[in-house]
Amino acid sequence: MSPAQALAAAENPRDGGLAVLRERGQREVFCGLTGIVWLHRKMQDAFFLVVGSRTCAHLLQSAAGVMIFAEPRFATAIIEERDLAGLADCHAELDRVVDRLLARRPEIRTLFLVGSCPSEVIKLDLGNAAQRLGAKHLRSETSQGVRILAYSGSGIETTFTEGEDACLTTLVPEMPAEAPGAAPSLVMVGALPDIVEDQFLRLFAELGITHVGVLPSRRAGALPAVGPNTRYLLAQPFLGETARALEDRGAVRIDAPFPFGAEGTAAWLSAAAAAFGIDEMHVNRVIAPGRERAKRALERYRPVLEGKRITFLPDSQLEIPLARFLATELGMIPVEVGTPYLHRAHLAADLARLPAETRISEGQDVERQLDRVRTDRPDLTVCGLGLANPLEAEGLATKWSIELVFSPVHGFDQAGDLAELFARPLRRRDVLRI
Amino acid sequence: MQLAVWTYEGPPHVGAMRVATAMRGVHYLLHAPQGDTYADLLFTMIERRSARPPVTYTTFQARDLGKDTASLFQSAARDAVERFQPQALLVGASCTAELIQDDPAGLAANMGLSCPVIPLELPSYQRKENWGAAETFYQIVRHLADTSVRPAPREGRRPRVNLLGPAALGFRHRDDVREIRRILDLLGIDVHLVAPLGASPEDIRTIGAADFNIVLYPEIGDEAARWLDKTFAQPAIRTVPIGVGATRAFITEVAALAGVDAALALDDPTSRMPWWSRSVDSTYLTGKRVFIFGDATHAVAAARIAHEELGFTVCGLGCYNREFARDIRAAAKEYGLEPLITDDHLTVEEAIAAAVPELVLGTQMERHIAKRLGVPCAVISAPVHVQDFPARFSPQMGFEGANVIFDTWVHPLVMGLEEHLLTMFRDDFEFSDAAGPSHLHGSAPVHAPSQAKPDLVLAPAGDILIKEEAALVAASDGSVGWTDDAERELRKIPFFVRGKAKRNTEKYANEMGLAAITLDTLYEAKAHYAR
Numbered sequence: 028m029s030p031a032q033a034l035a036a037a038e039n040p041r042d043g044g045l046a047v048l049r050e051r052g053q054r055e056v057f058c059g060l061t062g063i064v065w066l067h068r069k070m071q072d073a074f075f076l077v078v079g080s081r082t083c084a085h086l087l088q089s090a091a092g093v094m095i096f097a098e099p100r101f102a103t104a105i106i107e108e109r110d111l112a113g114l115a116d117c118h119a120e121l122d123r124v125v126d127r128l129l130a131r132r133p134e135i136r137t138l139f140l141v142g143s144c145p146s147e148v149i150k151l152d153l154g155n156a157a158q159r160l161g162a163k164h165l166r167s168e169t170s171q172g173v174r175i176l177a178y179s180g181s182g183i184e185t186t187f188t189e190g191e192d193a194c195l196t197t198l199v200p201e202m203p204a205e206a207p208g209a210a211p212s213l214v215m216v217g218a219l220p221d222i223v224e225d226q227f228l229r230l231f232a233e234l235g236i237t238h239v240g241v242l243p244s245r246r247a248g249a250l251p252a253v254g255p256n257t258r259y260l261l262a263q264p265f266l267g268e269t270a271r272a273l274e275d276r277g278a279v280r281i282d283a284p285f286p287f288g289a290e291g292t293a294a295w296l297s298a299a300a301a302a303f304g305i306d307e308m309h310v311n312r313v314i315a316p317g318r319e320r321a322k323r324a325l326e327r328y329r330p331v332l333e334g335k336r337i338t339f340l341p342d343s344q345l346e347i348p349l350a351r352f353l354a355t356e357l358g359m360i361p362v363e364v365g366t367p368y369l370h371r372a373h374l375a376a377d378l379a380r381l382p383a384e385t386r387i388s389e390g391q392d393v394e395r396q397l398d399r400v401r402t403d404r405p406d407l408t409v410c411g412l413g414l415a416n417p418l419e420a421e422g423l424a425t426k427w428s429i430e431l432v433f434s435p436v437h438g439f440d441q442a443g444d445l446a447e448l449f450a451r452p453l454r455r456r457d458v459l460r461i
Numbered sequence: 462m463q464l465a466v467w468t469y470e471g472p473p474h475v476g477a478m479r480v481a482t483a484m485r486g487v488h489y490l491l492h493a494p495q496g497d498t499y500a501d502l503l504f505t506m507i508e509r510r511s512a513r514p515p516v517t518y519t520t521f522q523a524r525d526l527g528k529d530t531a532s533l534f535q536s537a538a539r540d541a542v543e544r545f546q547p548q549a550l551l552v553g554a555s556c557t558a559e560l561i562q563d564d565p566a567g568l569a570a571n572m573g574l575s576c577p578v579i580p581l582e583l584p585s586y587q588r589k590e591n592w593g594a595a596e597t598f599y600q601i602v603r604h605l606a607d608t609s610v611r612p613a614p615r616e617g618r619r620p621r622v623n624l625l626g627p628a629a630l631g632f633r634h635r636d637d638v639r640e641i642r643r644i645l646d647l648l649g650i651d652v653h654l655v656a657p658l659g660a661s662p663e664d665i666r667t668i669g670a671a672d673f674n675i676v677l678y679p680e681i682g683d684e685a686a687r688w689l690d691k692t693f694a695q696p697a698i699r700t701v702p703i704g705v706g707a708t709r710a711f712i713t714e715v716a717a718l719a720g721v722d723a724a725l726a727l728d729d730p731t732s733r734m735p736w737w738s739r740s741v742d743s744t745y746l747t748g749k750r751v752f753i754f755g756d757a758t759h760a761v762a763a764a765r766i767a768h769e770e771l772g773f774t775v776c777g778l779g780c781y782n783r784e785f786a787r788d789i790r791a792a793a794k795e796y797g798l799e800p801l802i803t804d805d806h807l808t809v810e811e812a813i814a815a816a817v818p819e820l821v822l823g824t825q826m827e828r829h830i831a832k833r834l835g836v837p838c839a840v841i842s843a844p845v846h847v848q849d850f851p852a853r854f855s856p857q858m859g860f861e862g863a864n865v866i867f868d869t870w871v872h873p874l875v876m877g878l879e880e881h882l883l884t885m886f887r888d889d890f891e892f893s894d895a896a897g898p899s900h901l902h903g904s905a906p907v908h909a910p911s912q913a914k915p916d917l918v919l920a921p922a923g924d925i926l927i928k929e930e931a932a933l934v935a936a937s938d939g940s941v942g943w944t945d946d947a948e949r950e951l952r953k954i955p956f957f958v959r960g961k962a963k964r965n966t967e968k969y970a971n972e973m974g975l976a977a978i979t980l981d982t983l984y985e986a987k988a989h990y991a992r
Contacts, residue, residue: 053537054520058496078462080556080585085471086499104462108586111560120462128464144494144557147523182496183523183557394544413501413513420511 052392058182059190064091067100069218072136072247075101079143137247142179153177186367188265188343199272205254212238214251217263220435233313234300258302265344267370284376285348288356288442289321317439324443331450333358335406341365341391342428351377361385362405424452469781469804473583473593474555480597482514482629486661488547489516492534492558492565507847517541531563542574548662553581579604591680599684605662610669620719621651623671626682627658632843636856647726650719669693703762705863732860734867752777752818755842757785761792763822763841777816837873941970943978965990
């Protein structure tokens with residue numbers, strides 16, 4: 028064992044009884060740039076310009092199968108040899124690229140300059156560039172103006188979904204301040220597919236929560252207001268920095284398990300309702316139909332999934348709440364639940380519901396973790412695309428984790444779809460006679 | 462800075478991965494941040510490889526910078542050698558590690574590792590994937606080839622060759638190797654080794670034992686072949702056997718160099734492409750305008766096949782790899798074309814739209830461009846897609862490769878007899894040309910919004926018609942208007958040539974400075990543009 032690993036592999040005694048295996052080594056995960064793939068679909072008038080290398084461009088097209096898009100609202104400004112000669116030239120080049128881009132895409136209202144590993148290492152200050160360029164492309168008589176923001180999706184700082192966290196964090200200061208003495212409002216935080224977002228907004232309305240905003244909003248101009256009368260509810264478990272930024276503006280977090288399955292979604296909605304002082308009887312009446320539908324949908328999958336052992340390799344930080352869902356609502360047995368980063372406060376409700384014997388690991392040393400998978404031989408391993416076929420070839424059933432990020436899986440009416448994602452690989456092994 | 466939405470080639474370290482993954486007994490230690498592991502999925506998903514690429518990523522983070530990235534590299538090197546026990550270790554840096562200048566070569570050299578270490582210097586901000594693959598293969602050969610190994614005396618044995626260039630994630634490399642082996646076997650020639658695909662460091666050590674080399678993919682194999690020629694006086698065959706003519710030339714050259722009878726392989730009864738092309742159904746292929754874009758080797762080969770073996774007219778020719786631009790320039794000159802050398806797919810799209818081809822031969826990107834333009838397309842070159850790894854045997858090289866190419870290129874076109882029938886019965890109410898050609902699925906076009914997801918460009922064939930109908934109503938540029946009778950006549954023209962007829966007529970009317978397009982203008986233009 029190398030010194031770095033020895034340092035990291037020890038269990039941290041400060042976790043209040045929660046034993047977490049921390050590892051440091053090769054990580055088989057995407058970097059934060061990958062979030063652009065769903066963020067650009069969500070924010071329909073935003074463009075994401077990665078300032079990086081050919082590798083960044085190649086990652087985006089490989090991770091997203093991007094060639095299917097006609098002209099996606101993202102691109103890479105590829106740093107070349109001559110850009111490395113001097114930072115002044117690099118900024119001039121960036122200005123040129125941005126001018127050309129905005130001239131070509133006049134419908135863009137928000138431009139994100141997205142930092143990458145190379146731009147971070149050469150200390151290209153994109154925050155500064157965003158200010159400079161933002162001043163240049165201000166709203167004027169001839170143009171509606173473009174808001175230019177910067178965040179880093181680099182692999183040296185962010186893992187996969189942390190890219191969304193970084194992106195949303197830059198949006199928080201752009202949110203308008205709520206009026207003094209404003210009525211209590213709710214902000215739902217985290218990019219969700221539109222259909223799921225709309226389901227939740229309908230439920231909040233039925234519950235009687237009247238002032239509801241979402242971050243990110245579909246249009247740049249529709250950012251919700253924030254202030255001390257704002258309560259925010261996380262829809263995704265990977266938004267630590269966004270949460271901190273919201274709290275800096277006075278907003279208060281509603282503690283809840285994440286909205287997966289019948290029980291997770293019910294608890295999540297109930298927590299929001301409680302924060303707004305809504306009568307419990309009314310809450311139960313509103314959520315009962317959806318909860319019952321979700322339960323019925325899940326019952327179909329119980330025979331396939333109950334008693335099956337599952338391991339999650341670290342990927343999106345959705346691992347803990349998904350393991351909670353599979354354990355408490357479908358009777359699966361989590362063996363190891365790996366996550367790239369464990370936010371204990373945000374995940375407290377889900378962690379408390381996990382079976383006590385679950386092995387929780389944070390970070391990754393992929394070779395050692397695969398050794399554990401081979402020893403544990405779980406019935407299903409949730410992992411990235413780079414590992415899935417090799418594990419299948421070793422006789423281990425797998426589920427691609429990326430589908431859990433790209434598909435609508437939150438809420439009552441997606442509970443069955445979420446279970447189906449885990450059941451399908453197992454069912455397939457049963458039906459094949461080849 | 463170059464603004465890129467999509468790139469034809471990855472960074473050079475991905476080229477190195479293609480070589481390492483193709484080989485046996487090699488491990489690649491890549492100094493890289495987390496996230497660069499995405500490249501693994503190219504191999505496990507696109508190529509469906511059942512093992513991970515033999516690559517260890519050091520995975521440094523921001524907090525390591527300026528502190529212990531070098532020790533991280535060394536501990537990763539020790540772990541990788543201990544766990545994987547490679548016969549040779551490649552070490553190098555990805556784009557980010559190149560900037561922090563840790564010198565992987567020097568670090569690894571001082572560690573006293575138990576296997577040979579091959580340092581790779583792949584400048585990420587200048588070079589690309591193919592160059593990275595060629596350089597990696599060259600370094601491997603240079604470091605591992607035993608210069609004392611020479612061919613055994615020629616008497617009493619069959620000639621021996623090396624096949625150079627096939628790699629992981631190559632366009633049909635697996636099947637090309639099988640077809641070339643078959644041809645060499647007919648000629649009575651032994652294959653000493655195939656490299657990098659399937660070769661081990663020990664195999665590479667003996668590379669000098671072959672009488673000569675065959676460079677199947679110059680983009681990857683030529684650098685090493687030149688060094689082998691210089692060092693071992695091993696001559697190289699550089700004719701790439703894609704197409705019937707090139708395969709015959711290849712066989713003749715190989716036979717001459719090996720001192721065997723070329724006839725053993727030339728008269729191959731499985732070579733069906735020449736007759737398929739001469740048969741009457743293929744008459745309609747004559748003069749079809751084809752636009753070709755890909756890597757230089759495949760593009761040049763495709764142009765020759767299109768021109769000489771199928772009777773197409775090459776209306777555009779280009780490549781994305783500048784290193785081989787000279788080959789494209791020479792070929793383009795032959796066809797009287799301006800070569801298109803670019804790695805900007807938007808430029809390629811403009812060039813294709815301007816050339817108004819009837820068939821596009823390109824990469825996966827051109828396939829999407831062609832789909833948008835409503836033009837048939839076949840894929841001839843990397844970058845690869847999961848579709849480019851068919852389960853069946855489907856080479857590009859040799860006589861079987863030519864058979865495959867005939868089918869792949871001709872099937873997207875309207876078949877000869879069908880084209881004839883469409884023209885004959887186009888006014889028949891039961892044979893409305895709106896029905897579209899039977900071979901493009903979506904038999905009856907649904908004149909309703911497409912069921913495809915909005916972000917997919919995979920429009921059903923019917924959409925092409927809808928677009929064209931819409932375009933017919935409003936004259937596209939608005940420059941010259943159509944009279945009613947001219948427009949009625951235009952609708953009688955079969956749909957698959959209607960767009961071209963319309964464009965040509967409008968162009969003609971513009972050039973002539975006409976105020977309106979009449980029936981006469983339509984036929985004047987037809988005469989003007991007649992082949």
